Amino acid sequence: MSLEKITTISGRGVHVPGNDIDTDRIIPARFMKCVTFDGLGEYLFHDVRKNADGSAKQHPLNDPRFQGATILLSGANFGCGSSREHAPQALQKHGFRAVIAESYAEIFFGNCTTLGMPCLGASRADVQKVAAAVAANPAVEITIDLGRSEIRFAGQAIRAVIRDSAREALINGRWDAIGDLLEGVGDVKRVAAGLPYLTV
Amino acid sequence: MSKSLFQKVWETHTVRTLANGQTQLLIGTHLIHEVTSPQAFGMLRDLGLTVLMPHRTFATVDHIVPTDQVSEPYADPLADAMIKALRRSCREHGITFFDRATGKQGIVHIVGPEQGITQPGTTIACGDSHTSTHGAFGAIAFGIGTTQIRDVLATQTMALNQLKVRRINVTGRLRPGVYAKDVILHLIRTLGVNGGTGYAYEYGGEVFDRFSMEERMTVCNMSIEGGARAGYVNPDETTFAYLRGRPYAPAGAGWDVAVARWKSFASDPGCAYDDTVTIRGEEIPPTVTWGINPGQGVAITETIPDPAKATAADEKASIEEALAYMKLSPGAPIKGTRIDVAFLGSCTNGRLSDFQEVAKYLKGRHVAPGVKAIAVPGSQGVGVLCASLGIDRVFRDAGFEWREAGCSMCLAMNPDKLVGDQLCASSSNRNFKGRQGSPTGRTFLMSPLMVAAAAVTGRVADAREVFGVSPG
Numbered sequence: 001m002s003l004e005k006i007t008t009i010s011g012r013g014v015h016v017p018g019n020d021i022d023t024d025r026i027i028p029a030r031f032m033k034c035v036t037f038d039g040l041g042e043y044l045f046h047d048v049r050k051n052a053d054g055s056a057k058q059h060p061l062n063d064p065r066f067q068g069a070t071i072l073l074s075g076a077n078f079g080c081g082s083s084r085e086h087a088p089q090a091l092q093k094h095g096f097r098a099v100i101a102e103s104y105a106e107i108f109f110g111n112c113t114t115l116g117m118p119c120l121g122a123s124r125a126d127v128q129k130v131a132a133a134v135a136a137n138p139a140v141e142i143t144i145d146l147g148r149s150e151i152r153f154a155g156q157a158i159r160a161v162i163r164d165s166a167r168e169a170l171i172n173g174r175w176d177a178i179g180d181l182l183e184g185v186g187d188v189k190r191v192a193a194g195l196p197y198l199t200v
Numbered sequence: 201m202s203k204s205l206f207q208k209v210w211e212t213h214t215v216r217t218l219a220n221g222q223t224q225l226l227i228g229t230h231l232i233h234e235v236t237s238p239q240a241f242g243m244l245r246d247l248g249l250t251v252l253m254p255h256r257t258f259a260t261v262d263h264i265v266p267t268d269q270v271s272e273p274y275a276d277p278l279a280d281a282m283i284k285a286l287r288r289s290c291r292e293h294g295i296t297f298f299d300r301a302t303g304k305q306g307i308v309h310i311v312g313p314e315q316g317i318t319q320p321g322t323t324i325a326c327g328d329s330h331t332s333t334h335g336a337f338g339a340i341a342f343g344i345g346t347t348q349i350r351d352v353l354a355t356q357t358m359a360l361n362q363l364k365v366r367r368i369n370v371t372g373r374l375r376p377g378v379y380a381k382d383v384i385l386h387l388i389r390t391l392g393v394n395g396g397t398g399y400a401y402e403y404g405g406e407v408f409d410r411f412s413m414e415e416r417m418t419v420c421n422m423s424i425e426g427g428a429r430a431g432y433v434n435p436d437e438t439t440f441a442y443l444r445g446r447p448y449a450p451a452g453a454g455w456d457v458a459v460a461r462w463k464s465f466a467s468d469p470g471c472a473y474d475d476t477v478t479i480r481g482e483e484i485p486p487t488v489t490w491g492i493n494p495g496q497g498v499a500i501t502e503t504i505p506d507p508a509k510a511t512a513a514d515e516k517a518s519i520e521e522a523l524a525y526m527k528l529s530p531g532a533p534i535k536g537t538r539i540d541v542a543f544l545g546s547c548t549n550g551r552l553s554d555f556q557e558v559a560k561y562l563k564g565r566h567v568a569p570g571v572k573a574i575a576v577p578g579s580q581g582v583g584v585l586c587a588s589l590g591i592d593r594v595f596r597d598a599g600f601e602w603r604e605a606g607c608s609m610c611l612a613m614n615p616d617k618l619v620g621d622q623l624c625a626s627s628s629n630r631n632f633k634g635r636q637g638s639p640t641g642r643t644f645l646m647s648p649l650m651v652a653a654a655a656v657t658g659r660v661a662d663a664r665e666v667f668g669v670s671p672g
């Protein structure tokens with residue numbers, strides 16, 4: 001399977017501040033009643049973006065200045081809680097290509113990587129620098145350089161942290177593991193033969 | 201060399217190392233449900249792939265299935281379509297489906313153990329974060345996303361990073377009126393909601409040695425709420441006694457062979473852990489959450505935190521955010537907070553012993569006026585056992601609605617939902633904003649007996665006082 005080699009991503013940013021933003025907040029469960037992920041983008045952050053009557057609340061994603069942003073900035077433990085892939089799918093379907101946050105919940109991080117949507121870690125001070133640049137000029141271009149593990153914007157550069165295995169998978173176009181896993185199927189049978197519970 | 205259970209299971213299930221350094225790990229048991237799997241079957245189809253080991257995947261319906269309607273079509277056409285889609289996929293691929301008609305349906309994390317599918321020394325995956333529950337049996341169990349469900353269906357493996365292991369000892373004894381739920385709420389409060397990042401939690405110590413399997417499941421269930429990718433307890437005689445005679449457990453001559461094998465997976469004495477935490481059982485109080493993540497909890501005797509007293513700026517901001525959402529006043533005692541709804545059920549506390557323990561105290565009591573109280577067995581099996589013991593009657597007589605098996609009000613995908621800013625005393629595992637179906641709904645997490653105490657008094661209450669549990 002040939003996949004895009006994701007080495008750099010450039011785009012405008014939007015800052016959704018806060019720690020422990022859970023996947024229920026990213027996509028409330030009632031929007032998961034679907035047999036495809038296609039329509040999910042519309043419901044991204046639904047309950048913090050919309051009032052009960054459908055009118056818009058104050059939220060960075062509703063702010064016209066940040067329309068078209070493709071890089072999401074946030075705080076610590078982003079994506080905690082439910083393992084729902086609907087959360088990264090909603091981000092991606094909404095148009096996001098990458099996330100920069102202080103840290104991530106593990107299942108969310110893995111789910112994003114598998115979709116080819118890098119999750120970069122950065123120190124709080126560094127996330128704030130990017131957020132400040134975006135606030136000052138929403139049109140500022142942010143470039144995530146996975147090869148050099150850095151993020152450049154408005155003439156500045158910060159260090160981006162990403163687990164080696166994810167970085168390797170993204171830059172080598174192996175972020176969707178299915179190709180690799182299928183290659184190992186012959187070995188699966190060998191390992192399975194040593195596990196009695198699999199034969200019953 | 202001495203090894204932990206985690207290492208042994210990892211090694212026996214490793215297929216190979218992938219180019220990016222991850223491990224291709226064999227997943228022996230795959231559990232699926234109606235919400236996160238339909239898209240995975242779609243992906244399989246798109247790639248022209250099929251299910252490699254259909255006999256190692258087991259399906260049920262729990263999240264969407266209504267608990268107040270048994271006959272199809274279900275009132276919600278989307279729910280009905282998702283359930284039918286799963287049924288079709290299972291038939292097409294030859295996957296065992298514990299549908300309602302089988303009498304074995306229920307929350308996936310209750311059904312697996314109940315059927316004896318969940319066994320020591322195995323790997324388990326399910327498209328649901330609370331898959332950590334199965335670790336109670338000494339299995340390594342992962343919650344996964346939909347693309348990984350596809351991976352497991354197609355290859356019976358997934359790509360994973362090794363975890364570190366943190367040993368958590370709970371020593372001594374729990375005081376009367378303190379339950380497994382309090383143990384895990386206290387642990388998460390102490391270690392933080394992301395304290396477990398990068399770890400599997402191995403729970404042990406006298407308290408776990410004495411715990412029943414159901415109590416161990418309650419704790420392992422919420423490992424994910426502490427940020428750990430998995431949680432487990434080493435298998436012992438309690439584990440084997442639970443499994444004996446269950447439909448999918450080994451039988452006859454195979455039983456002794458299996459037990460010997462299971463024993464060999466337990467962590468070796470003196471094996472090295474990446475971290476160790478010890479907590480005294482006597483120090484764990486009945487714990488209630490007041491905020492919007494499961495780490496925001498206090499003892500029932502404590503007050504709601506005051507942001508002014510927070511030491512870190514971060515903590516101050518998160519307390520303020522939580523108080524604003526929860527509409528609570530800083531410094532007020534948590535005890536006495538009015539509740540609107542009481543929910544007893546979920547994969548955390550929807551098992552026989554949960555209802556049994558509450559029923560002991562609920563006889564002769566009644567739900568307070570104005571409170572909606574529902575009790576939802578976690579599986580049809582639990583429902584049948586409760587009925588045979590007259591437990592459902594006790595709940596009904598006390599003014600609870602007694603429902604059919606499912607996830608119910610733990611999340612918002614079926615008709616059971618909070619309305620407006622109702623406050624729910626809940627035995628479930630998540631108190632996130634909007635978790636129970638209303639974008640402004642509020643959740644207090646607590647043990648089943650504390651939910652019952654809230655139901656009968658209409659307020660958050662100390663179950664030990666309400667029900668006269670004698671202090672130890």
Ligand code: SF4
Nearest residue numbers: 330546547607610611
């Ligand atoms: S009971 Fe709640 S936490 Fe458990 S599987 Fe169902 S929805 Fe998830």
